[in-house]
Amino acid sequence: MSAMDRRTPTSGRARGERGEATRERLLRAAIDVFGRRGFEASTRELARAAGVNLAAIPYHFGSKRGLYLAAAEHIASEVRTRIGPALQRVQAETDDVLDEPRARALLQDILEALARVMVDDGAASWARFVIREQMDPSEAFERLHGGAIGPTFAALARLIGRITGRDPCGRAVRIQVPRLVGQILILRAARATVLRELRWERIGEEEFALIRDLIRSSVEGIRGAEANGGGS
């Protein structure tokens, strides 16, 4: 599977191909290693994880920091492919079609996709990366926000606005968004505690089913302005 230690067999024609592979391996490894260790991760560690030579980092990305920023952009684009479809279903619907039950269903979809992302071990690497950036934002945060976080929050606010019948740009609606997202974020941000307190060893399909139920009850719990949490 890995590169054979041979010179290019045919001609100098394949030179861009191998370089691209190195670039991608570095990107993937960088997201994982930076996410776990933070920016303190050494270039040697990064190169080893990617299975490439150390000098490939300054060659392909200019510097360690360049690799870091490229990793952030790569994440934003990957997130778009993961929750993008759910977001687009929201954006596609006009206000006439997007009635309350439909909005609730779409909200459930987005939050479930988000939870998958937080729970999935494949996505875990970049979820860690993003949370780290949140706590101590750098230039990379701008790319993450613009590319993924901002659109997601906007879609959620719109759905909550439709459900509650309030202005999606109003404060009362906007503040509901982090409330919902927080329930899911904690699965990653405080993963060590969650696993321990729930006596889980991992979050598999069985455990995820419980999370889905929780999301559903949260979505059902959203009420309009007049109903202030009264019994059904």
Place this chain on the structure above:
Amino acid sequence: MSAMDRRTPTSGRARGERGEATRERLLRAAIDVFGRRGFEASTRELARAAGVNLAAIPYHFGSKRGLYLAAAEHIASEVRTRIGPALQRVQAETDDVLDEPRARALLQDILEALARVMVDDGAASWARFVIREQMDPSEAFERLHGGAIGPTFAALARLIGRITGRDPCGRAVRIQVPRLVGQILILRAARATVLRELRWERIGEEEFALIRDLIRSSVEGIRGAEANGGGS
């Protein structure tokens, strides 16, 4: 326990007044700097932030890592003083006295105290420290969990158990705890996004009032077994 302490700086004499001051300044600075930069923070940075000499770190704490662990324990003890009172009110009450309305009130208290902690700029430094440990747990996590997180989760589970009339050790109740905590945790873990999306510059008293309302509606939203199906 203190096998790592190679020396005993304050060896019995009450004379180490200045030494104690240096120790505390280092601890306070360490929580702040480690929280922001992670363990990658250099000893020079730590010493500068504390306003003490670089050599004071190995002298008082054995090593940079010793300072890190001491910071974790300091945090656990500070958290106990902040939300400890609220927890003790829960522990003090027997099941006969702790009826549903009372449990809801105490739940509100604890969550509000927790939110204060997440929002308060004074407490911000160690909130960051804790979240960092969650994502990549080290030995310090054990001290944080045992000293602060575990007891808090236990108290919350008990209250939710009383409110819903379910077993506080059961899965259905335990999973509610991270749900509630997550809403609050996000105020710190994704602070950059929250401030931006809510168009807040900071979280002052005015903003905190909205958070308190949100917590209240979450507490009111907790319902007994009939609210959602599944599990016992």
Place this chain on the structure above:
DNA sequence: GTCTATAGTCGGATAGAC
């Protein structure tokens, strides 16, 4: 107890062969 000076180590980036 606190300081300066320094030893020993490691990390990021480069040069130049292939």
Place this chain on the structure above:
DNA sequence: GTCTATCCGACTATAGAC
């Protein structure tokens, strides 16, 4: 494009004067 060898700066920890 990739590799080895290497420079140079920054780091942690220590030694020893005060």
